[in-house]
Amino acid sequence: MSQPSRNQIDGVLMLIEQMISRDGGALSFGSYAAAEGRLVVDYDKGPNGGCSECVLDAESLKDFIVEAFETRGLNIEDVVLRS
Amino acid sequence: MHDMVATASKIEVLNPTASDYGEANSPIAPRLETLEGKVIGLLWNGKPLADVALKTVGAIIKERYPTADLRFFPGTIRFTKELLAQATEECDAVITCCADCGACSSWLIHDSITLERRGIPSVTIASKGFEHDCEATAAAFGMPSVRYVVVPRVYNALTAQQAADQSRPVVDDIVRMLTVNDVEAATVLAEAEADHFTFSGGDTIEALDAFNSFYISNDWGDGYPLLPPTAERVEKILSGLEARRDDLVCHLPPGMGHATVEKVAINAAMAGCSADETLVVMAALRAIAKCPPPLDKSVLMSTGAFSPLVLVNGPIAQRLKVNGARCCLGPGRDNHTNIRIGRAVTLSLKNLARWVPGLMDLDSIGTPRKFNLCLAENEAESPWEPYHVTQGYRPDDDTVTVFHTTGEWDHPIPGFIDGYQLLKALAAKMPFADQTSYLVQALGHLTGFEDGRLLLLNPDQAKAIFDDGFTKVSAEKVLYQHMRPRISDLIEPLRGRKRDGMIRPEFQWLFELSPDAARQESLHAFKSEQCIKIVVAGSHTPKPVTYGWLTTPITEPVTAAAGGAAA
Numbered sequence: 001m002s003q004p005s006r007n008q009i010d011g012v013l014m015l016i017e018q019m020i021s022r023d024g025g026a027l028s029f030g031s032y033a034a035a036e037g038r039l040v041v042d043y044d045k046g047p048n049g050g051c052s053e054c055v056l057d058a059e060s061l062k063d064f065i066v067e068a069f070e071t072r073g074l075n076i077e078d079v080v081l082r083s
Numbered sequence: 084m085h086d087m088v089a090t091a092s093k094i095e096v097l098n099p100t101a102s103d104y105g106e107a108n109s110p111i112a113p114r115l116e117t118l119e120g121k122v123i124g125l126l127w128n129g130k131p132l133a134d135v136a137l138k139t140v141g142a143i144i145k146e147r148y149p150t151a152d153l154r155f156f157p158g159t160i161r162f163t164k165e166l167l168a169q170a171t172e173e174c175d176a177v178i179t180c181c182a183d184c185g186a187c188s189s190w191l192i193h194d195s196i197t198l199e200r201r202g203i204p205s206v207t208i209a210s211k212g213f214e215h216d217c218e219a220t221a222a223a224f225g226m227p228s229v230r231y232v233v234v235p236r237v238y239n240a241l242t243a244q245q246a247a248d249q250s251r252p253v254v255d256d257i258v259r260m261l262t263v264n265d266v267e268a269a270t271v272l273a274e275a276e277a278d279h280f281t282f283s284g285g286d287t288i289e290a291l292d293a294f295n296s297f298y299i300s301n302d303w304g305d306g307y308p309l310l311p312p313t314a315e316r317v318e319k320i321l322s323g324l325e326a327r328r329d330d331l332v333c334h335l336p337p338g339m340g341h342a343t344v345e346k347v348a349i350n351a352a353m354a355g356c357s358a359d360e361t362l363v364v365m366a367a368l369r370a371i372a373k374c375p376p377p378l379d380k381s382v383l384m385s386t387g388a389f390s391p392l393v394l395v396n397g398p399i400a401q402r403l404k405v406n407g408a409r410c411c412l413g414p415g416r417d418n419h420t421n422i423r424i425g426r427a428v429t430l431s432l433k434n435l436a437r438w439v440p441g442l443m444d445l446d447s448i449g450t451p452r453k454f455n456l457c458l459a460e461n462e463a464e465s466p467w468e469p470y471h472v473t474q475g476y477r478p479d480d481d482t483v484t485v486f487h488t489t490g491e492w493d494h495p496i497p498g499f500i501d502g503y504q505l506l507k508a509l510a511a512k513m514p515f516a517d518q519t520s521y522l523v524q525a526l527g528h529l530t531g532f533e534d535g536r537l538l539l540l541n542p543d544q545a546k547a548i549f550d551d552g553f554t555k556v557s558a559e560k561v562l563y564q565h566m567r568p569r570i571s572d573l574i575e576p577l578r579g580r581k582r583d584g585m586i587r588p589e590f591q592w593l594f595e596l597s598p599d600a601a602r603q604e605s606l607h608a609f610k611s612e613q614c615i616k617i618v619v620a621g622s623h624t625p626k627p628v629t630y631g632w633l634t635t636p637i638t639e640p641v642t643a644a645a646g647g648a649a650a
Contacts, residue, residue, distance in 0.1 A: 012223075
């Protein structure tokens with residue numbers, strides 16, 4: 001697997017954001033440390049963030065982000081969600 | 084006469100197929116030949132009454148396929164790895180339920196994709212309103228074709244009986260989605276990796292023949308000889324566009340291929356389009372892509388003969404010589420632009436969206452409408468405002484409207500008393516019994532799943548109706564009000580649907596009438612007057628033509644920007 005470019009990171013985050021945007025959630029790029037494979041994502045839960053059935057919980061969201069990169073052959077070791 | 088000089092010749096042409104499908108495309112698993120003798124897993128994510136839905140669906144499948152083994156798997160919103168492993172080990176196919184909240188929709192589709200990648204065909208039952216969550220998740224995890232069906236309401240707002248009732252109508256779709264195979268698309272993708280191809284021959288004609296033979300054998304054409312999409316020809320189109328070659332026009336259904344400006348230009352080049360004509364093609368493709376899911380795929384992947392009709396409005400029609408007058412949907416010199424544009428739309432659907440018979444076009448018999456349906460409105464001779472103005476555009480806007488047509492009927496009216504009587508005569512000859520989706524529950528709750536009629540009315544008849552004081556909208560209303568078939572005729576094609584519990588509750592009474600009453604009473608053939616559209620076209624002879632359509636027609640502006648944003 002290869003390291004993602006900034007465009008690829010933005011593209012994947014845009015796709016994941018689609019899953020939470022209808023409940024007011026939003027994701028944006030924070031930072032990416034290629035050496036550690038760590039991606040920091042700014043996460044706004046939105047007004048429905050407290051509803052566990054409405055919005056993906058933080059652990060699910062992190063897993064989804066990592067897996068979405070894996071699906072594209074891109075390696076992310078760790079995702080940090082920053083509220 | 085010119086002598087043909089036979090010298091060795093070669094041509095280099097560009098690959099017309101999409102480079103990418105979805106975001107990181109994976110095909111779905113091969114479907115089963117039958118459910119007979121198979122183990123079908125019913126995976127419940129713990130949502131209230133989703134278990135009732137699964138057991139209802141399972142019972143119907145068991146009735147139809149007595150040797151099928153239906154196994155119920157209770158789980159949670161996020162299925163455990165162990166449960167997914169067990170389902171993989173035991174099942175030939177799975178049905179999951181229910182996607183009726185944001186998080187559970189995402190997880191169900193995610194887990195269905197996991198099973199698909201393990202070779203297990205799956206279908207998810209989703210509630211209306213959560214299609215977006217299903218589509219977003221499918222895109223994120225690289226399987227845009229993952230299958231789901233939609234039921235009208237959220238299960239936990241229903242009684243157990245209502246939950247069972249709303250689940251029965253989707254069984255047909257579930258069975259079809261588990262058994263209709265379109266994974267051959269992966270083969271096409273593999274063949275499409277080269278950027279270009281070179282063909283040689285003893286002379287130019289032989290090289291052209293070799294090119295056409297290869298493209299047609301790959302199903303990259305419509306069967307007629309193609310113009311070679313050479314780099315020079317494609318660059319000429321691209322140089323006339325403001326958009327960049329890699330700009331995305333749309334993700335084109337049904338295959339959701341990346342329709343970039345360059346790829347659309349290649350297909351337009353094969354049809355002989357100019358740059359300006361390619362802008363019209365791009366607008367038509369965007370309109371097709373804007374059909375809301377899941378109908379965007381369903382209408383093109385149907386076993387019925389659906390085909391897009393492209394209507395061009397605005398000054399661009401005259402500038403490009405898109406014909407809206409005599410024989411505008413026929414062959415010949417006057418329709419050269421219509422033919423180029425319509426053909427480029429068809430080629431783009433085939434090559435950028437896998438709209439290929441046996442792949443993602445599952446049509447039973449087919450129709451010549453799939454070759455080419457493009458015309459302009461005869462705005463110059465119409466007494467009414469053009470179609471696109473009725474859709475909120477200005478008269479000087481250039482637009483394309485796409486109707487997914489279901490059939491074509493010509494119905495001459497040899498003479499008429501006045502405009503009102505003409506409308507009644509047109510209504511009397513209007514075909515209505517091919518589709519009656521507003522009466523049934525199969526997809527009937529989905530926005531845009533309405534049947535309608537597009538009446539191509541010649542200018543003289545339009546003027547007679549206009550002179551009697553009818554606006555276009557009021558004329559459409561009269562047509563709607565007078566299309567009232569006998570109830571006995573309306574319900575006869577629906578008796579099988581009635582047997583399967585698919586008639587909407589508010590129309591059950593139709594089947595409770597006595598035979599005499601059903602013959603004497605009538606009902607609207609369509610859901611509302613918005614289902615009737617009039618477009619003025621053709622020459623002055625009184626020979627109107629009607630097309631049936633399914634899904635709400637979508638109008639898209641012709642713009643210089645690839646994605647349709649304001650230029």
